Amino acid sequence: MEDKRILYVSSEVVPYLAENEVSLQSYEMPKMINDLGGQIRIFMPRYGNINERRHQLHEVIRLSGMNLVVNDMDMPLIIKVASIPKERIQVYFIDNDEYFKRKATFSDEEGVLYPDNDERAIFFAKGVVETVKKLNWVPDVIHVHGWMASLLPVYLKHYYKDEGIFAETKIITSVYEHGFEGELDPNLLDKVLFDAIEKEAVEVIGKPNYENLMKLSVLHSDAVVSGSEVLSPTLTKFIESSNKPFLPFGTKESMKEKYPLFIKNQVL
Numbered sequence: 001m002e003d004k005r006i007l008y009v010s011s012e013v014v015p016y017l018a019e020n021e022v023s024l025q026s027y028e029m030p031k032m033i034n035d036l037g038g039q040i041r042i043f044m045p046r047y048g049n050i051n052e053r054r055h056q057l058h059e060v061i062r063l064s065g066m067n068l069v070v071n072d073m074d075m076p077l078i079i080k081v082a083s084i085p086k087e088r089i090q091v092y093f094i095d096n097d098e099y100f101k102r103k104a105t106f107s108d109e110e111g112v113l114y115p116d117n118d119e120r121a122i123f124f125a126k127g128v129v130e131t132v133k134k135l136n137w138v139p140d141v142i143h144v145h146g147w148m149a150s151l152l153p154v155y156l157k158h159y160y161k162d163e164g165i166f167a168e169t170k171i172i173t174s175v176y177e178h179g180f181e182g183e184l185d186p187n188l189l190d191k192v193l194f195d196a197i198e199k200e201a202v203e204v205i206g207k208p209n210y211e212n213l214m215k216l217s218v219l220h221s222d223a224v225v226s227g228s229e230v231l232s233p234t235l236t237k238f239i240e241s242s243n244k245p246f247l248p249f250g251t252k253e254s255m256k257e258k259y260p261l262f263i264k265n266q267v268l
Helices: 021-035 117-135 152-159 188-193 199-206 210-219 233-242 252-267
Strands: 005-010 039-045 067-070 073-076 078-084 089-095 141-145 170-175 223-226
Touching: 005 021, 005 117, 021 039, 021 089, 021 141, 021 252, 039 117, 067 117, 089 117, 117 152, 117 188, 141 152, 152 170, 152 199, 152 210, 170 210, 170 252, 188 199, 199 210, 210 233, 223 233, 223 252
Parallel strands: 005 039, 005 141, 039 089, 141 170, 170 223
Antiparallel strands: 067 073, 078 089
């Protein structure tokens, strides 16, 4: 894996948010590749409950200042960066006051999903790609974790299909058992279609629940990893029918060997 460039795009990452399957694997997998000499970058949203002072986030002026269009609205992009202590891994934070200032991740104090989570996901996907372009850092592999990052594969394969720098980039999606209850805004499909993405490519999110977002991500990825020991029968069947290279769930220790070999032998 030496000198391979792998970009991790995740909804949640330890140590910036609480430990769960997504946040832990979004830390452990980059560390595995980093320890093998790979070049790593991690991107995540800058939620308002991330302590910027404690984690030493600072704005990168040369990367900030761009406007991204989400559902015909101009939304300013702010980029912040920090380093995971002792690991020498840089983490880039996609920020916008309208979408990410509130002091929680996906839902309010009552556990109700934020009504603009769909637009936050679109903004996050576009923000990652635009920032990577500005960095001029071409990843060999992009590994997606968590539903907030699930729109990235379809945007890369369609909205950014003419961007030459991603022509050789492979996409992996990790699928997890737990996502969110209920559905995102029912207009998500229309908001994605506004970006001139063909309806056939995204019609699965006509009903924007967690499983359908995962199906969309898998459809537009080159390989799939199971992030949970047990996935729902419908997701399992969908992944199997996709015929994409698949890495089953494994313990942290077993994945140290299996995961790099999977990338080397089945993805690249």
